[in-house]
Amino acid sequence: MDRLRFAAGDRVRCKVSAARWNRGTVIQLNYREDHWPAGRVAPYQIKLDNGTEIYAPADVDDLIRADDGTEDFDPAVEIHVCQSGPCRQAGSEAVLLEIEELADSVGGVVVQPTGCLGNCSQAPNALVVTDAAENLFAKLCDLSSSAAVVERASGRAPSLDDAAMVARLERARRLRVRMQAREESKWNLALAGMAEDVVRASSAEDRVELLRDQADLLAAAGFGDQ
Ligand code: FES
Structure with missing residues (x-):
């Protein structure tokens, strides 16, 4: 077995997600969890400076690096937008699109889709993760609530x-609400606001596309040509 690069007590930086590195201290070598199959061992258990205990699955620079305290790294703030069942039904794909676009406009924030955040009854949800805290935002039902998430993060x-x-x-x-309503055969909801969207269409192509969608919906709802 290769010699491990760090010893218990060493200060390290650990990759904790796609864009985040957190500082911490190695607290155990050759770490194991009870439910792991025989022979599986993680080289290090680390206590992060925020109190969380994690393990590094491999002793490689891509996951864990020495930290002598001199390198000033600015941990990225992340927004995790739930894309699981109830949130998806409540329009979380559109929430993700909104938050991505708004975050792009201010910069300095990483946005990513995620699984269930455990708050399904208040869907759609997003979680803002900073070095110091995690803040859950629920019922993101309009653009201004998505903007509030981005403001909190950035x-x-x-x-x-x-x-x-x-x-x-x-x-x-x-459009997302309409698609979901159509999937659930909620025709009134699917058709709500469609006539206004046709009137407000920004181009002739958009208008034609909306009229086609409207005709499809009416046909699916049983109001098409007999
Ligand atoms: S499905 Fe989004 S919080 Fe559970």
Whole structure:
């Protein structure tokens, strides 16, 4: 077996997600959990500075690095947007799109889809993860609530002055609600606001596409040509 690079008590930086590195201290070598199959061992158990205990599955620089305290690294703030069942049914795909676009406009935030955050009854949900804390945002039912998530994560309020962007994101959300309603055969909900969207369409192509969707929905709902 190769010699391990760190000893108990060494200060290290650990990769804790796609974009985050947290500082901590090695507290155990050759760590095992009871439910692991025989022979499985993780080289290190680490106590992060935020109190969480994790293990490093391999002794490689991509996962765990020495930390002499001199390198100043700025841990990225992350927004995790739930894309599991109840959140998806409540429009979380549109929430992800909104948060990605708003976060892009302010910068410094990593946005990623995630699994269930354990708050399904208040869907759709997103979690803001910083070095110091995790904050759950629930019932993200409109663009301004998505903007509040981005503001909390970045410390900067994204501008909602771009009327074209706001209209595009709101339309994406209505489209998502419509698709979900159609999947669940909730025809009134699926058709709600569609006539207004046709009137507000920003181009002839959009209008034709919306009219086609509307005709499809009416046919699926049993109101098509007999
Ligand atoms: S499905 Fe999103 S919190 Fe459970």
